[in-house]
Amino acid sequence: MSSSTEIIDPTDPIVSERENFYLSGPLHLTTVNWADPDHRRSVAACMVQSVYILERDRQEKRDETRALAPPWWKSFDFQIYKLLVDNADRSIFGAIFQLAPTESVENHGEAPRYVIAFRGTITKGDAVAQDIELNVQILQNRLHQTPRFEAAIQAVRHVVATFGSSNVWLAGHSLGAAMAMLAGKTTARTGVLLESFLFNPPFVSAPIERIQDKKVKHGIRFAGSVITAGLALASKNRTDRSSDASFTALAAWVPGLFVNPADDICSEYVGYFEHRKRMEDMGVGAIERLATQHSIGGFLMNALGRPAGGDPVHLIPSATVSVNRSPARDFKDAHGIHQWWREDLRLDTKTYTFK
Numbered sequence: 001m002s003s004s005t006e007i008i009d010p011t012d013p014i015v016s017e018r019e020n021f022y023l024s025g026p027l028h029l030t031t032v033n034w035a036d037p038d039h040r041r042s043v044a045a046c047m048v049q050s051v052y053i054l055e056r057d058r059q060e061k062r063d064e065t066r067a068l069a070p071p072w073w074k075s076f077d078f079q080i081y082k083l084l085v086d087n088a089d090r091s092i093f094g095a096i097f098q099l100a101p102t103e104s105v106e107n108h109g110e111a112p113r114y115v116i117a118f119r120g121t122i123t124k125g126d127a128v129a130q131d132i133e134l135n136v137q138i139l140q141n142r143l144h145q146t147p148r149f150e151a152a153i154q155a156v157r158h159v160v161a162t163f164g165s166s167n168v169w170l171a172g173h174s175l176g177a178a179m180a181m182l183a184g185k186t187t188a189r190t191g192v193l194l195e196s197f198l199f200n201p202p203f204v205s206a207p208i209e210r211i212q213d214k215k216v217k218h219g220i221r222f223a224g225s226v227i228t229a230g231l232a233l234a235s236k237n238r239t240d241r242s243s244d245a246s247f248t249a250l251a252a253w254v255p256g257l258f259v260n261p262a263d264d265i266c267s268e269y270v271g272y273f274e275h276r277k278r279m280e281d282m283g284v285g286a287i288e289r290l291a292t293q294h295s296i297g298g299f300l301m302n303a304l305g306r307p308a309g310g311d312p313v314h315l316i317p318s319a320t321v322s323v324n325r326s327p328a329r330d331f332k333d334a335h336g337i338h339q340w341w342r343e344d345l346r347l348d349t350k351t352y353t354f355k
Contacts, residue, residue, distance in 0.1 A: 018338065019053050021071035026341040032076060034110040041258065041322070042341035044115065044171040044197035046072050047097055049337050051119040051176070054083070055092040059125035073097050081114065084155055086148050091127035093148060094118040094176070096155060112169040112195070114159050116183075118152060120174030120200075120337075131175060138178050138202055141312050144186075149179060156183045160192055170196040170255075173337045174265065177201035181255065182313050188253035189246060196255035200335050203268035203314045251317040251354040260324045262334035269314075273321055273352040317354030322347045 017023045026042045033039050053069035062068065073080070077100045084094035097115040121131040130148075137143045159168055165187075172180030177198040184196045259266040325346040328334035339345070 016056075016068075019056060019068045021068070021075060024338060025049075025072065025075070026343070028343045029076075029341075032111075038345075041197060041256070043076050044117075044169060045173075045199060045337055045340035046076065047078070047095075047115045047117040047169075048119060048171050048173045048176060048197075048199060050097070051092065051095050051117050052122065052173075052337070054095060055119060055122055055127060056125075058092055059127070078115065082155065084118075084151055086127075086130060086151070088147065089127055089130045091122075091125075091130065092119075093127075094152060094155065094179070096159060109167070111167065113167045114163060115169045115171055116156055116159060116180075117170075118172035118176030118179040120172070120176045134175055135202075138175070138313060139204055141204075143178060143313055144182055149182060152179050153183050153186055156187060156194075160187065160194075165192045165194060168194055170194050171199075172197075172201075173199040174202065174335065177266075178313050181316065184253060184255055185250055185313075185316065188250050193253045196253075197258065198255055199258045199337055199340055200260065200263055200266045201257060201269070201314065202265050203272065204312060247315070247317060248354070253316075254318045254320055254351065254353065255316065257319045257321045258324070258340055259321065260328060260334040260339065262328040263331065265335060269319075269321060270323055273319065273350070276352070318352060320349060320351045322349040 025046065029039060029042060032043060050069055050072040053072055056062075057067045057069050078097040079100050081096040081098040083092055084096070085091070086093050095117055097117065099111055099113050099115075121135060122128065134143065134146060134148060137146055143149055156170070170180040170184050172178070178201055180196055181198055181201055184194055187194055257266075257269055259269045261267045261270055324339055325348055326339070326342070326344070328339075333339065
């Protein structure tokens, strides 16, 4: 961590404790070990937090002397390469961070050269309406058709085309995780596999994971798999197999998913992958391999005459899933970005690959 710091008065009533790096940041990271997955996760989460605070600085008109965002990236020797701005409301929704060329960094090949980070929904200021609209687009499987995503994927392509894909990270939280996931899927289809940190990514489904009875939970998922696979088979009589091939082509991309079982927005990722493994163990993996590529919601949208023209954002073949088993105080705590740089996390991490 950089030794240079900016002094911020914590007694300033305008300053939110959660926005202040020196009150809420990972101060235990006095030195970053880029080979340590906990350190990498923490830094990636801080880069996403940087974007949140950049937008809050803009909304509050905090000038350079009062801005709270810089310590969130400068503390790890990053600098801003480019801000990503939504043309609809002029809000900052993302940023490209470039690692400063210090001697210690140059000698460590595992440090990211660029981090492309996307924030989630902001509930204050003039960005609220546009963020809510984008969340609706996720529910309707139309995020890939939005101008904000177009700006995001163009930024990713620019970095890859200009600097290469080696040691380039994608990172996002909530809505931003959906943006990063969709960007990662898009580039993976061209053979470019970017290391990705997806914090609390939305999974468009009923929160089955919250059901305590394991037999009931498995029964619901099994029935859902059979129905979804049946609908997929029926659909294949009318369409080609290009979507299946596209899904399978993504299997080499293994993004990092960071989820909390107490967060209904992302908790279904726990069951999504565990259920697929269970079905394989039961000898009916073929059903689940077909079902896992589709969603009942997608078929419903098609039936209503509103096809989205793409796979649901949340459906991915492979992932390393890290589940935060630490008790959450409330939904805000379970869904928040701050949990991912805590020193005392109880993480259960497993890697799932599509066969």
